[in-house]
Amino acid sequence: MGVRGRRTRLPRSVPSWFRSGHRELGLCLLIAAVLVGIGMVDPRFHSTGTWNDLLVRSAPTMIVACGVTLVVLTGEIDVSVGSQMAFLAAILGTMVSRTEWNLSPWIGLPATLAAGAAIGMLNGILVTIGRVPSIVATLGVMTALRGATTWMMGGSNIEGLPDALTRAAKQGLFRAGPPLGVVVAAGTAFVCYLLLHHMPLGRHLYAVGGGREAARLAGLSEIRLKWFAFAVTGFLVALATIVDVPRLPKIEAGIGVDFELLVITCVVVGGVSISGGRGRLGGVLLAVLLMTLIRPVLTFLEIGESGEKWAKAVQGVMILAAVLSDRAASRGVRREP
């Protein structure tokens, strides 16, 4: 007990509620603490306006984080989602904008979704068949897509999206009710939750990320499962683009800059092990809420001109804390068979 006990004390000193196993509870407590705290500083934070907007803002992150969670669970990573969003926004805008091709949304939306899935499949091909490490492959795709977007847009912006699209994104499908993004995010989260935690396919994804050898012995196709995860991610980025980009004043080449960082932060803070095989979707969804809270909370705290610098620093500290606790938890697991 003596020496070994001492060595295991370090991981145990990480608060147990922040360990992967209790990540959801820990995040709930953290979010509650932030909300109560900011309510005491400025009660006006808790208004329908702020809350509505928080949900709308978190929607694209939530939709895409569901996909990236699948990818990370299989032991891979996708850093191209921000560039994918810009590229898909350019495709969507070019097809349906009044000032461009002016096609019907019934053509433009399916085409955008198909393009998203195709990009995801390309990522999947590079990683599985091409055997390029996913960080390198998706980094390449990230740069290539950003370049392609700038070229497609030719340095100008796209305006004039169909009213139906902007109205659905801003005011909800029928001029009332929750904006489209919130509905789609809830639906996506529900489907992914069922898939991951109540279907054989979900178990297979975990198995592939958890221990490849075991998965291969069990007869699972690593290639097909990873391919599936990347394709789903591309499709979900397209979905997020359709519900979120019409909220913005115009489509420009800079859409989605740093988005991949935000999404990966949420996945890691949400307790998904970056080496694959461990973590739950609930934690990721809570982490999305928490990360979305940072910007408005800093505004309401009135920390002033350095607000933006703080927002980035806070995001960085949370990644570090999450990764450290993840390592501590995995060490704990190994020591307590």
Add this chain to the structure above:
Amino acid sequence: MRRRLSSRLFATYLFLAMWIGASGCGSSSPESKNSGGAAHSKRTVCLLPKIKGISYFTSCHRGAVEAADELGDIELIYDGPIDGDPKKQAEMIEQWTVDGVDVICVAPNAPDVVANAMREARAAGIHVITWDADGTADSRSFFVNQATAESIGRGMVKAMVDDLGPDAEGDVVIISSDATSANQNAWIDVMKPALAESRLRLATIKYPGENASNALADAKDVLQKYEALKGIFGISSVAFPGAAEGVEQAGKSGQVLVTGLSTPNDMRRYVKNGTVKSVVLWNTIDLGYLTVRVASALARGDLKEGATTFDAGRLGTLRVVGDHVVLGDIIVFTRDNIDQYDF
């Protein structure tokens, strides 16, 4: 093993295809009407924008063509990278140096990246000036400065105070770009004392970066936070429309005024619906016109170091401060005049 090798090759091939696709498409090869090294009666002036194809620089080009037509002996070449890549700017300068043109006017995207090419052009006896954005001091002889930070910063505050009415009291917020953006910070340094002279209080400054989602979110947050908010300054071409969109979505058009710096085309919609009353910018057509005028004067030897004034054709006599030829004041686009401008 064999299978692995072939799959590696396949991946490499895919990568190469993508890279070439991405970089090849972006570089519009300079379509210089090669004037060669031959002695020419016309003087060749090259105008290099930060980005070719965006409305802002296209309107500058319009003014440049006007000046070239007026002067008669100018062969004008307008070309630039389509994606704003400074390395491609440097390549174009190098090509023009080889071609032996007379004057190169650069709007550098990254002063340090193009400085070498500019210095080499000067060493080859070509006049090099900067316009729209300045380069490093030794890489050019003159800088055609569209408007000083002083006039831009004060212009935005004046527009806000005038639009709100002289008696208006309350809070204003600045939504900038990144905390490190040099232009924006210079304007903020001017805006702070100008606001201090008014009855408006600068509540905070937000830095959404070049991210429209963040700018939109920040606008909505400050609308909730500051009850006495009277106005928002959006001082980048991303922050301004983002802030206007935020105010419009929050249903506060007309109650909280948005002012800032952007092109008329980007802001027309918000000016028409009353969210924005004034859009501050300089006359980009005049900027292109003046740049070609300065280039021509340099080539003829009419403009020398130490000059204090410059005869700029239809713009009259302009000030030369140090090595800056100053275009002059900003213009303010409002509901009444915005339709006269298309850029």
